[in-house]
Amino acid sequence: MQLSSRIVTTCAAMMLATSAFALTPAEQKAEKDRISNEYKTAKDQCKSLKGNAKDVCQEQAKGQEKVALAELKYQADASESNRLNVAKTKADADYAIAKEKCDDLAGNEKDVCKKDAKAAHVKALEAAKVADVRNNPSATAGDVAETRRDASDKVREADYKAAKERCDALSGDAKNACTEDAKRRFGQ
The missing domain is CATH 1.10.246 (Serum Albumin; Chain A, Domain 1)
Structure with a gap:
């Protein structure tokens, strides 16, 4: 009986404390x-x-x-x-x-800069999505794993696009080698 009254008292105190932090x-x-x-x-x-x-x-x-x-x-x-x-x-x-x-910037430098900015944006958005699912009490471990997998795929694709854009500044065999290396690194 004492335990339940302590729980009620604790819950009431927490509710009051929470409302004290809310803005009027x-x-x-x-x-x-x-x-x-x-x-x-x-x-x-x-x-x-x-x-x-x-x-x-x-x-x-x-x-x-x-x-x-x-x-x-x-x-x-x-x-x-x-x-x-x-x-x-x-x-x-x-x-x-x-x-x-x-x-x-101009030319390829500008294109690379924009692809890098997009990759950073995708990373930040996907990290937010993963954190959202992880903090959701009704989410299962499978939901979290699937969200992480999807996020990883999107981040890898954005990173690949940025790496591929860097290759565009090259020509001939160097460009081909760069593109192949980017495909290999990012699983494309």
Whole structure:
């Protein structure tokens, strides 16, 4: 009997502690305003830049705002779907910034840069998916294994495409050898 009353007391304390960490509507609004002001400040700092540096700066400001808003949503409702959304938002923001940085390059270097950015994006998204399944209490070991397998396949394919793009800078036998090596390394 004492054990069950301790369990009830512990559960009640945990619920109160959890609700103490949740943001009130006023706090949420204040955080949104703070995020908006930080975005405006960051964007204003980009005005002094020129060319692609300005574009990269603006993309970074947008990315920071999107990530901050996703994290705020997760703070308000700490669900697995919101946690996954934070991870995806971070991956998308990093990808957008990386792609924008590639615009400084030309030719094959630019293509390789974009393929590398895409490969990093795929890795981050697939890692988020695996973590989501792993954290799902109803997921079986088979579900986790299948998700990992799918993620591994997608990451390997993205890495292969980046490696193959690097081979395009070569010609003749060197290009053929490079392409064959990439196929072998990434199981294509």
